[in-house]
Every structure is written in C-alpha cells, then in structure tokens.
Amino acid sequence: MTGQPRYYLTTPIYYVNDSPHIGHAYTTLACDVIARFKRLDGFDVKFLTGTDEHGQKVEKSALAAGIAPQEFTDRVSQNFRDLAAFMGYSNDDFIRTTEPRHIASCQALWRKLVEKGEITLGSYAGWYSVRDEAFWGEDELTQGPNGTKLAPTGAPVEWVEEPSYFFRLSGWQQRLLDFYEQNPDFIAPTSRRNEVISFVKGGLQDLSVSRTSFKWGVPVPDDPAHIMYVWLDALTNYITAVGYPETSGEYARYWPADLHMVGKDILRFHAVYWPAFLMAAGLEPPRRVFAHGWWTNEGQKISKSLGNVIDPIKLVEHYGLDQVRYFLLREVPFGNDGDFSHRAMINRMNGELANDFGNLAQRSLSMINKNNDAQVPAPGQFSAEDTELLAAAAGLLPKLREAIDRQMFHEGLEAVWQVVRAANGYVDRQAPWALKKTDPARMRTVLYVLADTVRQLALLLQPVMPGSTARLLDQLAVPSDRRSFAAFDQRLAAGTPLPKPEGVFPRFVETEAGGAA
Ligand code: ME8
Numbered sequence: 473m474t475g476q477p478r479y480y481l482t483t484p485i486y487y488v489n490d491s492p493h494i495g496h497a498y499t500t501l502a503c504d505v506i507a508r509f510k511r512l513d514g515f516d517v518k519f520l521t522g523t524d525e526h527g528q529k530v531e532k533s534a535l536a537a538g539i540a541p542q543e544f545t546d547r548v549s550q551n552f553r554d555l556a557a558f559m560g561y562s563n564d565d566f567i568r569t570t571e572p573r574h575i576a577s578c579q580a581l582w583r584k585l586v587e588k589g590e591i592t593l594g595s596y597a598g599w600y601s602v603r604d605e606a607f608w609g610e611d612e613l614t615q616g617p618n619g620t621k622l623a624p625t626g627a628p629v630e631w632v633e634e635p636s637y638f639f640r641l642s643g644w645q646q647r648l649l650d651f652y653e654q655n656p657d658f659i660a661p662t663s664r665r666n667e668v669i670s671f672v673k674g675g676l677q678d679l680s681v682s683r684t685s686f687k688w689g690v691p692v693p694d695d696p697a698h699i700m701y702v703w704l705d706a707l708t709n710y711i712t713a714v715g716y717p718e719t720s721g722e723y724a725r726y727w728p729a730d731l732h733m734v735g736k737d738i739l740r741f742h743a744v745y746w747p748a749f750l751m752a753a754g755l756e757p758p759r760r761v762f763a764h765g766w767w768t769n770e771g772q773k774i775s776k777s778l779g780n781v782i783d784p785i786k787l788v789e790h791y792g793l794d795q796v797r798y799f800l801l802r803e804v805p806f807g808n809d810g811d812f813s814h815r816a817m818i819n820r821m822n823g824e825l826a827n828d829f830g831n832l833a834q835r836s837l838s839m840i841n842k843n844n845d846a847q848v849p850a851p852g853q854f855s856a857e858d859t860e861l862l863a864a865a866a867g868l869l870p871k872l873r874e875a876i877d878r879q880m881f882h883e884g885l886e887a888v889w890q891v892v893r894a895a896n897g898y899v900d901r902q903a904p905w906a907l908k909k910t911d912p913a914r915m916r917t918v919l920y921v922l923a924d925t926v927r928q929l930a931l932l933l934q935p936v937m938p939g940s941t942a943r944l945l946d947q948l949a950v951p952s953d954r955r956s957f958a959a960f961d962q963r964l965a966a967g968t969p970l971p972k973p974e975g976v977f978p979r980f981v982e983t984e985a986g987g988a989a
Contacts, residue, residue, distance in 0.1 A: 479515040480726040481506055484734050485524040485567060485709050488548035489533035492555045494812065495735065495767055495774065497784035498800055502764065502881065503733050504561045505801065508935035509876050511562075513957045518726050520713045521556065522567030523549040527702030528602045531688035541688050545570055558785060560793060560938055567709050569690075578690045578700060578708045580717035581753055585639065586693075590752040596636035596680040603627035605702050607680055625737070637682040637698060644748040645676045651747060657760055659743050660879065661807040664736060664763045668743045679745065707746045711755070729758040733879070739763040762879045765809035782812055791980065794937035795821045801881040801936060821980050828892050829929070830977030833944055835899065836922035837973035843908055848923060848949070849916035850966035858921045861898050864891050865928040869960055872932055881936075888932060895925050923948060924964050931960055940976045947973050 483500045486492065500521050507519035524530075525545040534544035549568055556563055567574065585591045599608045601623045608623045616622040623629050652658055652669055659665035682698035683689075689699035710729055714722040734742050739761065747757035769780045788796050799820045804810030840849060854862070868887055875884035899922065907915035930944040934955065945955055949968050953959070 476514065476516045478518070478726055479507075479510045479731075480518045480714070480729045481520070481731040481733065482710050482713075482729055483521040483563075484732075484738060485522040485569065485706055486552055487527075487529060488523050488525050488545045488552070489529050490776070491548070492552050492784065493774065494782035494784050494787065494800075496552070497555060497559055498767060499733055499735060499764065500556065500561055500563070501559065501797055501800055502806065502879070503731075504559070504563070505797075505881065505935045506731070506733075506876055506879070507562055507564075508938065509872070512931075512934060512955070513873065516725075517564070518714070518722075519563045520565050520567060520710070521552075521561070521563045522565070522709060522713075523552050523569070524702070524706045524709075525549060525568055525570045526689040526699075526705050527605050528683075528686050528688070529605055529702075531686055532602065534688075542570065555784065558788070559797075565713050567713050569705055569709060574705075574709060574712040575690050577712035577716045578705050579693045581708050581711070581749070582700065582704075583693055584753040585749070588752060588754065590640050590643075591637050591681065592640070594636060594638050594678075595634065596638075597633040598631075598680075599623075599629040600632040601625070601627040601629045609677075632683075632685070634684050635698075636680040636684070637692065637695075638678040639681045639704070639749065639752070641676045641679045641745070641748055644752065645672055647751060648672050648676075648744065648748060651751070651757065655759075658747075658757075659739070660760065660762045664739055664807075668739060671740065672744060676744070703741050703745065704749065707741065707749065710746075710758070711750075728756040730760065731879075732758050732761045734761060734763055736763040736765060762807070764807055764879075765804065767804075768809065768811045770813050771811055787817075791817060791821060792978070794940045795825060795977075795980075798825060798885075798936055802885045803882075805882045806879055818980050818982070821977075824889060824892075825977040826979040828889065828896065829933075830975055832892055832895050832899070832922075833926045833930075833947075833977075834973060834975050836919065836926055837947055837970070839904055840919050840923060840970060841973055843904075844916060844919060846970050846972070848964045848966050848968040848970060849920045851917040851920035852913050854917065854921070857898065857902070858917065861891075861895060861921055861925055864894055865925045866961070868928070868932055869957060885936070888929060891925070892929060895922065895929075898922070920964070920966070927964055928960065931955060931957070943974075943976045947971055947976075 481503050483503050486496050503519060507517050510517045530545065531541055534541040537544055553566055599613060601608060604623055604625050604627050608629055612624050613621040613629060616628065621629050649672055659668050681701040681704050682692050684697050687699060689702060690705050692698035692700055711727060714726045716723055732742050742761045750757045768774060769782055772778060772780055774781055799817050802820055803816055868891060871887045872884045902918045904915045904918040927948050927950060930941045934941045947970065948964065949970050954962055
C-alpha cells in the first residue's frame with residue numbers, strides 16, 4: 473500500500489515519577505481521536521505514546537519508594553500502559569526510554585551531533601530544577617521562602633556546578649526563526665507560536681546536555697562519567713520509534729512526524745530544542761507541534777499536595793468511557809485551559825449525549841422498529857427539507873477533516889451537534905408518528921432520512937466515542953466494512969432487517985449522595 477498517505481503522531485512520553493492522571497489521559501485521548509479519524513479516512517497511521525524513565529526526578533522517586541530505578545520504572549510504566557488499554561487508546565507502539573532500542577538511538581544521535589561539531593565539552597554553573605528537569609537563567613527566577621529561589625513554574629531550583637557537554641544552541645537562533653517563518657503551521661495555537669518566537673528572538677544560550685552528578689540515564693558515548701540530559705534523551709524517543717539510527721524502513725516512511733501533541737508546559741522543549749537538535753544532526757524537524765491547555769479541578773490547580781488529582785479511571789467508572797472522552801474534548805476549546813467540574817460533566821452527558829443525540833437515535837430507531845417491521849424503510853421522493861438535512865450531514869465530513877487537521881476538536885463537535893439539533897427539529901416538524909395514518913409512504917421517507925442521518929453522525933463520531941457508535945451502527949445493521957469514511961456516501965439499503973433498538977447514551981441520575989443511581 474505504498475500510495476496510502478501516512479500520518480505519524482505522538483504524545484509526550486510521561487514521567488514515571490507519578491501515577492497517570494486526567495492531564496495525561498487528556499493528551500493521549502486527543503491523539504487517539506486524531507489517529508482513529510485518520511485511519512477511518514484511509515491513512516496509514518502510526519500513533520506513539522510511552523514513558524520517560526530517566527533523569528534525576530525519576531531516580532529520586534525510586535529512592536523515595538525504596539526500590540531500584542529499573543524496578544520502579546517497570547512498575548509505574550505499567551500503570552500508563554494499563555491506562556491506555558482502559559481508555560481504549562489505539563496507540564501502535566508504547567516506547568520506554570529504558571529500552572535498548574532507545575539507548576542505541578540516543579547514542580547515535582549524540583555521535584552525529586559531535587561529528588557535526590554541535591556538541592563540545594565545557595563546564596556548567598547555573599540553576600537547575602529537578603522537578604522541571606530544566607535549567608533556568610538567573611533573570612527568570614523569583615524569590616522563594618527562606619532565601620530560596622524558584623523557577624517560573626514555581627519549582628525549587630538548586631545551584632549546579634559541574635563539567636558538562638554543551639549543545640551549540642546559540643548558533644541556531646536565526647535558523648530557527650527562519651524555520652518558523654517558512655513553516656507558519658509548525659507551532660499552534662498562534663498565541664503559543666508568538667511566545668516561542670519572542671523567546672527565541674530574546675537570544676539563545678548554549679544548552680547543557682550532560683550531567684555528572686547522578687547515574688540514572690543514557691551514558692554519553694566514550695565518556696560514561698556523563699549522563700545525557702534527560703530532555704535530549706526523551707525527545708529522541710520520537711525517532712527511536714521509527715527505527716533511528718536506521719533511516720530506511722519506518723523512518724523513511726513516517727519521519728518527519730506530522731504532529732507532536734504536548735501540553736503548554738513543555739512547548740519550549742519541542743518547538744525550540746528539538747528542531748534545533750534535529751537540524752543540527754542533518755535530520756528533518758517535525759511538521760507541527762500543538763500545545764494544549766491545562767486542566768484545573770473545580771477551579772483549583774491539580775496537584776498531589778492539594779490532594780485533588782483526578783483519576784481518569786474513577787471518572788470513567790462513574791460516568792462511562794465515551795461520556796468522559798466526549799466531555800474532555802467538547803467542554804474546552806482545544807488549546808485553552810479548562811476547568812473540570814462534575815456539574816459540567818453531567819450537563820454535557822445529559823444535555824448533549826442523552827437528550828440531543830441519544831434521543832434522536834432512539835426515537836428514530838424505535839419508530840422504524842414499530843412502524844416499519846424493523847426494517848430500513850424504502851424512501852420515496854425526497855422533499856427539500858429531506859435533502860437539506862442529508863446534505864448538512866454529508867457536509868460534516870469535509871468540515872471534520874479540516875477541524876482534525878487543525879486539532880480543533882470542539883469546533884468539529886459543535887458542527888456535528890448543529891446537525892443533531894437540526895435533525896431533532898426535523899423530527900418535530902415532520903411528525904412521522906402522525907403520518908402513520910395520513911401518509912405512510914411519507915412516513916417511510918422521513919424515517920429513512922432520519923436513519924441515514926443517524927448513520928452518518930455515528931460514523932463521524934466513531935473516533936471520539938468508539939464503543940457507543942459501534943453499538944449504534946450495529947443497530948443500523950451497518951456492516952463492519954462500511955464503517956470507514958470511504959463508505960460514508962453509501963446510504964442504508966431499504967429492506968435491511970434491523971435488530972431491536974436500545975438506548976446507547978444513558979442519562980446520569982444523581983443520587984442524594986451525589987453518586988450515580
Ligand atoms: O513533561 N492538564 O512528562 P509529564 C493538561 N516527560 N495536561 C496535563 C496536565 C494538566 N493538568 N498535567 C499533565 C513530561 N498534563 C516529560 C515529557 S516528551 C519528550 C517528555 C500532560 O509526565 C500534558 O501533556 O510531566 C503535559 O505536557 C504532560 O502531561 C507532562 O507530562
């Protein structure tokens with residue numbers, strides 16, 4: 473299938489110092505929806521996620537847990553794999569930075585950078601934050617309690633003075649600016665792009681890329697007293713997974729990546745350091761980096777110390793998987809910060825899923841079941857209103873393609889819901905229940921239009937709500953080979969027997985204790 477278009481997308485690889493929470497689930501969910509959409513749209517997709525297992529932060533957490541780093545990382549990495557399975561993520565690979573394939577890849581990239589004269593030995597004296605795994609300039613720090621200093625992220629910093637290899641980042645300032653200018657879609661959203669550009673315009677200093685004060689990481693080739701800076705190690709995962717240092721095979725097929733999805737906290741690493749490393753090594757930079765916003769919980773920053781971390785597994789057990797998937801991508805314009813609240817979750821679940829879409833599907837299918845011998849009705853001539861509704865549904869596919877390519881999930885879902893609402897208005901106006909006696913042929917046409925509209929909506933919503941839409945498509949007897957977007961235009965065949973319909977979007981009924989009934 474050489475002619476098939478390809479699409480390679482990645483999540484950040486998550487630190488294994490912590491259990492997965494809603495923020496991690498969110499980033500991977502966004503990628504999962506894109507991956508599923510692209511597969512349905514005929515692309516050869518590679519969707520990568522994984523865990524970032526080296527560095528001082530992970531080493532410290534292992535120490536605190538009283539176990540060896542490798543054993544600790546095995547355990548916590550498994551939690552991220554379990555979450556991926558639980559959330560129904562369709563990732564094609566799960567990379568761990570402690571794997572031999574990755575260590576080989578990091579060392580090969582390092583050698584390439586040395587060979588090109590981009591890495592040289594020096595010594596570092598400056599501020600480092602273990603929590604951020606980042607170096608900070610004196611001018612970026614603020615005063616903390618008891619004479620301590622804090623990074624702009626609020627994390628404590630410590631003074632570090634040690635021999636270190638440096639990457640010649642200062643030499644890349646103009647080439648990065650040129651690259652951003654020539655590739656206006658490289659960083660999104662635009663506000664973030666502007667921040668990165670002004671950061672780079674402010675001047676770039678050479679970057680310390682090795683440490684000698686701890687051991688948990690990838691040894692620098694030919695100088696094992698040095699451990700590679702965890703961000704150089706981590707970013708390299710994106711090319712390891714396509715076979716680097718081998719540049720034929722998967723690398724040739726999938727690199728450059730079409731999309732690195734990240735949170736806004738780690739944009740600088742992906743949009744400044746990473747393209748500089750790659751260009752310096754003579755490799756192509758990725759095509760796009762999207763930095764999404766940050767979730768808070770009922771108005772508060774999510775943090776372990778506040779004890780308000782949202783466990784995605786509990787959330788799903790409470791509200792349902794597809795409901796949570798829908799909510800996370802619908803509630804907040806993608807790219808903005810968002811607040812999680814139970815009230816908002818219930819409103820979306822009951823208002824848009826149960827009432828709007830669930831009712832539309834349920835009442836259309838029940839009327840067919842009752843009034844048309846449980847078979848897809850045979851339509852007559854379409855009226856202007858019929859054609860208008862069917863055309864509105866058909867027009868969603870190009871709209872969603874465009875929204876997905878810009879990572880504007882909320883816009884795509886809003887467009888779908890406009891058609892859902894139009895279809896509900898259509899049912900009310902056409903009143904097929906009243907046509908049963910007066911004009912049964914017209915009733916059959918109306919029910920057909922409704923059934924085929926629901927089919928189109930369900931097909932398009934598969935990436936966001938795979939389980940519920942599969943059940944809906946089963947109830948419409950859409951065969952599995954007609955569920956890709958290539959079959960989007962193939963209308964339901966009149967006379968097809970349909971199974972008994974069952975609601976797929978339950979209402980959330982609150983008990984007095986606040987739980988689900
Ligand atoms: O930064 N809201 O890993 P990490 C939204 N290992 N997204 C959130 C979030 C929140 N409250 N909290 C976390 C690292 N995230 C590095 C990455 S990549 C080569 C190395 C998500 O475990 C968001 O995607 O700290 C953020 O960028 C990521 O988790 C940080 O995960």
